[in-house]
Amino acid sequence: MLGVLSCKIASINQTALSLLDKCKSMLELKQLHAVVISFGLSQDDPFISKILCFSALSNSGDIDYSYRVFSQLSTPTIFSWNTIIRGYSSSKNPIRSLFIYIKMMRLGVAPDYLTYPFLVKASARLLNQETGVSVHAHIIKTGHESDRFILNSLIHMYGSCGNIVWARKIFDSIQGKNLVSWNSMLDGYAKCGEMVFAQKVFESMSEKDVRSWSSLIDGYVKTGEYREAMAIFEKMRVVGPKANEVTMVSVLCACAHLGALEKGRMMHKYIVDCGLPLTLALQTSLVDMYAKCGAIEEALLAFHGVSKSQSDVLIWNAMIGGLATHGSVEESLKLFKEMQIVGIRPDEVTYLCLLAACAHGGLVKEAWYFFESLNRCGMTPTSEHYACMVDVLARAGQLSTAYQFIYQMPIEPTASVLGALLSGCINHRNLALAEIVGRKLIELEPNHDGRYIGLSNVYAVDKRWDDARSMREAMERRGVKKSPGFSFVEISGVLHRFIAHDKTHPESEQTYSMLNFVVYQMKFGCCKDNQERSSNDTSTEDDLLLF
DNA sequence: ATTGATGAAC
Structure with missing residues (x-):
């Protein structure tokens, strides 16, 4: 009798195992799990391993479910520990991989060569080099420092954390580098913005x-x-x-x-x-x-x-921000409401987009509302939020409010915060304040060409030509290189680059003629006749403003 | 069972 029963259980077990391989969603997985528990098989090892793997690693999985199952096990195998660490390493909370690892150490469970690649990955995703270095130390301590998988993941971790020197050291030390070693090194340089080196690595790759x-x-x-x-x-x-x-x-x-x-x-x-x-x-x-x-x-x-049910905060931000910069302020705010109805939680970037919309539409009251919403939703405003808010106030001409706002900021105002105030001061002709802010900006970023130009523009608006020129000289004296501003225009799929005062483009003459025509229209709201259109009559003031 | 890349604002 007992023999028949155990035979039946074995066959149920077999069926459950094969069904688990075809599992597509957490719903199906949970149903199977429930069936197996009801047959008293929940401690069966191959089955639990599969449950852990699916819920921890599959795209449609749920790492927290996996962890709940895991925490029921009395003595998890190293396979189970690794599965949970791996699952968390690519989750929203990679730090949990490290917590699990610490738990593992406390219980005296020995990690193996498969534990570390995931811990290194977790450190890389945290962009926390200190954590990465600790993990690296453990790798050496446990004698895994020559494992090629681990070394490759270390290259990636150091590269992601900005320590390109250590990434390179490990890369150079590897005997028999493979494609992953090369790609990790290349990506490290690319992430650090070292494109000359990235290009060099790329070119010396055989595969x-x-x-x-x-x-x-x-x-x-x-x-x-x-x-x-x-x-x-x-x-x-x-x-x-x-x-x-x-x-x-x-x-x-x-x-x-x-x-x-x-x-x-x-x-x-x-x-x-x-x-x-x-x-x-x-x-x-x-x-x-x-x-x-x-x-x-x-x-x-x-x-x-x-479909809205498949959407996330990033695509809503892209659309809300896109409408905002396009000047469709109302549409942008309407989309924000819709986003909340659909149930997508706005984040810090959403509020930046909304503040940008308010700046374009001159919506000061709404901007204050959004700024305060940030705090209400438990988010801490960043310097970018302050910069946007100052931009709203400064554009609307509320310069003293903007000034007060900056004064009582809990963080030091960044250059972009003051930059927003400066352009407001220039546009609304508060040149006394503009000069103070302009000076402060040069102090803050003495190697930034735009800061000298900013103050020079203040003087130019004030017709203080000598002061304006002296700013340019001060910049040259300090060896600050001025990078020319440029823009692109795409015509029939071909990109044309325009630099201020550049005459090298084959159709330069017609371009300037059209530019003068357009500028005239903007200034006087009517057309000049064709005769005058080609004359090049930029004034001294415009020259200085364009630099 | 292992390592390597991507979307939103300044």
Whole structure:
């Protein structure tokens, strides 16, 4: 009798195990788990291992459920410990990997060679080098310092934490580097903005995969070298591997910053043609690209293509921010309300977007409301929030309120906070305050060319030409290099760069003629006749303002 | 059972 029963249990167990392999959601997993518990099999090891793995590691898993199951085990195997540490290392709370590890140490459980890669990953994701160094020390103490997987993850960790020197030291020490070693080193340089070194590493790689290309492209995007990023992508299309989601996210970001709408549309088409799945990250990049390129209708189209139940705070921020910078202030605020109805919690960035909207629409009262909402929702305003708030007040001409606001800030005002006040002072012609703020800004950032130009502009508005010139001289005396401002215009997919006073473009003459025409229209609201259009009559004042 | 990349604002 007992034999039959145990036979039955074994077959139920077998069925449950094979069903678990086909499990697709937490709901199904929990149902199976419940069945097995009701048969009194919950302590059965292969089954529990599978439950842990699915809930800790699968995309549709739930690491906290995994941990609850784990904490019921009397003596978890090293496999179970590692699974939980691994699960937390890629979760929202990577610090929990370290907590589990500490628990493990206290209980005297010995970690193995599979424990450490996840602990290093957790430290990397925390961007906390001190934690990383502690883990590194444990790796040496337990004799795992020559494991190639661990060394590769250490390169990545040090690179992510900005310690590129140590990343390089480990990289150089590895005998028999593999593609992951090279990619981690390359990505470390790219993350630190060391693109010359990143390029060097990239070129000396005998084997490159999609990650190598993506890291290089993203490095150029993060350093603001968008045209270089696009050039690498074009090369990748010819000689490299097929682009994937990550590649395209960076490429779209480059298009967005270049304002290259045609190119952005081509990239959108490329994504569809390649059959790349339109993930939420890609859709967010599309929304942002279209919005930044001024194609707000296409941005909205991309945004509404996402079902609200699948959306997250990032894509709402992209759309709210896009509408705000486009000047569609009401639409932007309306979307904010809708976001809350859908049940997406706004975050710090959402409030920055809202404050930007208020600045554009001159909505001072609303801005105060949003600023106070930050505190109400338990968020701490950052210097960027203060800068935005000052921008709202300064644009609206409430200069003394702005000044008071800065005065009672709990943190030191940053250059962008004072910068917002300065432009308000210039626009509303409070030149006495402008001079004080301008001087403070140079003090704060003595190596920033724009700060000297800022104060010089104050003098220029005040027609104090000698003082204006002296600022330029002060800048040169201190050896501050002035980088020329430039912008891009995309025509038929070709990017044209314009630098102030640059005459090297083949159609420079027509361009300046049109510029003068447009400036005249803006100033006087009527057309000059064609004869006058070509005359180059920039005044001294404009010259100084443009620098 | 292991390591490496991506979306929002300044």
